[in-house]
Amino acid sequence: MTEELKQQLETKFRFRLNKNQWKDIKRLFYEIRRRDNIGYEDIIKELKKNASIQKAEGKNKFFVIKRDLINMRFPLTSKNEIIDTKRVFLTEIKEPYPENYKCSPPFTPETVYVEENAKGSYLEKRFRDKFPDTNIEIIDYYSNYIKSHKFSPGELKKPLIFIVKENWDFIKPCPCTKGHLGCNYWIFNLGMGCPFDCSYCFLQAYSNFPGIILPSNLNDFFNKFDNFYKKINRKIRIGTGEFCDSLALDDITGYSPRLIDFFNDKNVYFEFKTKSGNINNILSSKPSPNIIISWSLNPQIMVEKEEMCSVSLERRLEAAKKVRDKGFPVAFHFDPIIHTSGWENLYKNVVDMLYQEIKPPFMWISLGTLRGPRQLKNVAERRFKDSNIFYGELLIGKDKKLRYPEFIRKQIYKNMVKWIRTHDAKTPVYLCMEDEDTWSVMDKPFTSSMEIEKYLISP
Numbered sequence: 001m002t003e004e005l006k007q008q009l010e011t012k013f014r015f016r017l018n019k020n021q022w023k024d025i026k027r028l029f030y031e032i033r034r035r036d037n038i039g040y041e042d043i044i045k046e047l048k049k050n051a052s053i054q055k056a057e058g059k060n061k062f063f064v065i066k067r068d069l070i071n072m073r074f075p076l077t078s079k080n081e082i083i084d085t086k087r088v089f090l091t092e093i094k095e096p097y098p099e100n101y102k103c104s105p106p107f108t109p110e111t112v113y114v115e116e117n118a119k120g121s122y123l124e125k126r127f128r129d130k131f132p133d134t135n136i137e138i139i140d141y142y143s144n145y146i147k148s149h150k151f152s153p154g155e156l157k158k159p160l161i162f163i164v165k166e167n168w169d170f171i172k173p174c175p176c177t178k179g180h181l182g183c184n185y186w187i188f189n190l191g192m193g194c195p196f197d198c199s200y201c202f203l204q205a206y207s208n209f210p211g212i213i214l215p216s217n218l219n220d221f222f223n224k225f226d227n228f229y230k231k232i233n234r235k236i237r238i239g240t241g242e243f244c245d246s247l248a249l250d251d252i253t254g255y256s257p258r259l260i261d262f263f264n265d266k267n268v269y270f271e272f273k274t275k276s277g278n279i280n281n282i283l284s285s286k287p288s289p290n291i292i293i294s295w296s297l298n299p300q301i302m303v304e305k306e307e308m309c310s311v312s313l314e315r316r317l318e319a320a321k322k323v324r325d326k327g328f329p330v331a332f333h334f335d336p337i338i339h340t341s342g343w344e345n346l347y348k349n350v351v352d353m354l355y356q357e358i359k360p361p362f363m364w365i366s367l368g369t370l371r372g373p374r375q376l377k378n379v380a381e382r383r384f385k386d387s388n389i390f391y392g393e394l395l396i397g398k399d400k401k402l403r404y405p406e407f408i409r410k411q412i413y414k415n416m417v418k419w420i421r422t423h424d425a426k427t428p429v430y431l432c433m434e435d436e437d438t439w440s441v442m443d444k445p446f447t448s449s450m451e452i453e454k455y456l457i458s459p
């Protein structure tokens with residue numbers, strides 16, 4: 001974006017933009033152009049139609065132009081409500097990262113770093129066997145290595161593996177989001193990082209170090225779980241897949257057979273969440289009614305554009321069918337649902353495809369619309385220069401995350417539930433990270449986390 005545009009605006013509308021005002025205006029022009037695929041001239045032409053810009057005096061001129069641009073940037077929301085400008089996230093436009101690693105399947109590590117404490121572990125052996133030519137380096141602690149090596153977010157997908165001995169974060173409650181209704185989910189924290197590269201992945205906002213961390217001390221996790229469960233002593237839902245894909249590397253790590261063996265006689269629902277078709281270990285394991293394998297679903301066009309290196313929608317459904325035929329309960333997550341033009345057809349088709357392929361009921365279906373911390377947008381737009389999803393109608397929500405406004409989210413959830421219920425009256429459908437008001441459009445409008453948990457555990 002050039003100084004030329006600034007000069008044009010200043011001349012055409014006879015005013016001066018200070019540095020901060022120019023930052024906002026520049027960002028709005030940039031996003032309108034990206035979302036509507038139009039030129040700056042077209043935007044200026046639109047502005048010129050607004051007589052109140054010419055009438056406005058002094059500082060007011062900037063506010064009238066900004067308001068007009070906000071209305072163009074958020075055409076649906078501006079028709080529905082007066083947008084509070086504080087909810088519009090306008091940051092400096094930054095260049096894409098010069099060195100931006102991309103995933104490239106099949107996952108092949110460039111280097112495997114093994115913490116001293118994890119040396120000789122079964123996980124190290126598996127990596128040595130699968131990748132005999134890969135460089136393996138012993139390090140003291142992962143955290144020290146990261147402190148002494150500087151990485152940029154553009155290196156996030158460098159194919160590095162860190163085999164560690166986890167000492168602290170074994171099991172934790174899902175952090176959900178402030179002031180919203182959670183579902184009391186627990187995270188079995190087996191790894192961090194993912195070989196897939198989804199443009200919306202929240203991990204990009206939290207980590208600026210590359211690689212995938214894989215704990216080798218599964219037995220410590222199991223001991224911790226036994227102690228934890230003595231205290232909690234009620235049926236819970238717990239799973240991997242929050243900070244990593246549960247099965248993406250399962251052929252290498254061999255985690256799933258050990259997890260199934262451990263959890264199949266526990267009073268929990270243990271969930272593997274994936275976007276992969278990596279199910280051989282699952283198919284070789286004995287099914288159990290409390291071991292749930294779940295898939296995230298999105299229209300194929302979104303899979304191709306926004307979920308790089310994961311498998312196609314068709315392959316996810318085929319994998320789910322095989323796992324279901326083997327005898328495992330399955331579940332599905334429509335998350336994140338991305339609001340674009342024609343979203344209704346796209347998502348209705350996915351719902352129809354799901355029910356054509358696999359007979360209900362399922363363990364659960366979750367729905368969640370695109371959301372994320374503001375810094376996620378900053379990183380994602382520098383890593384995925386062709387993705388436009390962050391130029392949708394995302395405003396700063398009550399939890400300070402970027403989200404679609406409530407009327408769009410409600411419209412999406414209402415329709416999704418309607419489409420699901422035409423095929424399936426039984427599967428519990430719940431919302432992920434939503435508030436009580438938004439829950440009111442659901443067929444079961446719960447108002448507390450306990451009610452949601454109960455519904456999912458014993459519907």
Ligand code: SF4
Binds near residue numbers: 181434
């Ligand atoms: S609703 Fe979603 S984010 Fe919140 S606790 Fe449940 S799984 Fe976690």
